[in-house]
Amino acid sequence: MKLCFATRNTNKIKEIKAKLGDAFEIVSLEDIQCQEELPETTGTIEGNSAQKAQFVWEHYNINCFADDSGLEVTALAGAPGVDSAMYAGVHGDSEANIQLLLKNLQGISQREAQFKTVITLVLNGKTHQFEGTIAGSILEEKKGSEGFGYDPVFLPKGYPQTFAEMPLEEKNKISHRSLATEKLIQYLQSTL
Numbered sequence: 001m002k003l004c005f006a007t008r009n010t011n012k013i014k015e016i017k018a019k020l021g022d023a024f025e026i027v028s029l030e031d032i033q034c035q036e037e038l039p040e041t042t043g044t045i046e047g048n049s050a051q052k053a054q055f056v057w058e059h060y061n062i063n064c065f066a067d068d069s070g071l072e073v074t075a076l077a078g079a080p081g082v083d084s085a086m087y088a089g090v091h092g093d094s095e096a097n098i099q100l101l102l103k104n105l106q107g108i109s110q111r112e113a114q115f116k117t118v119i120t121l122v123l124n125g126k127t128h129q130f131e132g133t134i135a136g137s138i139l140e141e142k143k144g145s146e147g148f149g150y151d152p153v154f155l156p157k158g159y160p161q162t163f164a165e166m167p168l169e170e171k172n173k174i175s176h177r178s179l180a181t182e183k184l185i186q187y188l189q190s191t192l
Ligand code: ITT
Pocket: 007, 008, 009, 012, 067, 068, 069, 070, 071, 084, 085, 086, 092, 097, 115, 147, 148, 149, 150, 151, 163, 175, 177
């Protein structure tokens, strides 16, 4: 079965190809000659994930899935959430995003947070969603240099190291993204 993963992130494509095996041919946005920016205007992680997958299905008529992720901090009413990538204003400026997060949490002792990934699959026009979350807390300063985004300040619950102190293989065993991806893979394999 041919399936488009609605992303331009080549690492994400490689990872899913390795996990899915030969029964599925995974193609990227580039492969289907989709040059336009996918819409992400719903204001929620679930909504944006669905919006991207549905856009590709409607405009390119190919079965596809899309993901969207973010960090939700309880004391900040779920922020940065859907705005995680550009919390401080510039898309992907992790250092600025972390500094703003720490500033907004200054003096606040309730530090609970979760990472969330929602994958939306549109298969023959039907929409399915798969969610992965990991609970943890936000430290008062950065620790570790692995990973990306908010990893240096995210301490997963029950673990002694931040996501940025863990080797990538260890993070990948418990991460929100891996959990959602596992659910997607299980579902896809059940359709064979
Ligand atoms: P694409 O290239 O696929 O668009 P992205 O980084 O823009 O990746 P994601 O939806 O995967 O989009 O994640 C949104 C933001 O949430 C990301 O930029 C980070 O700031 C944060 N985030 C998500 N997963 C994370 C993780 O595992 N560790 C740290 N930060 C994460």
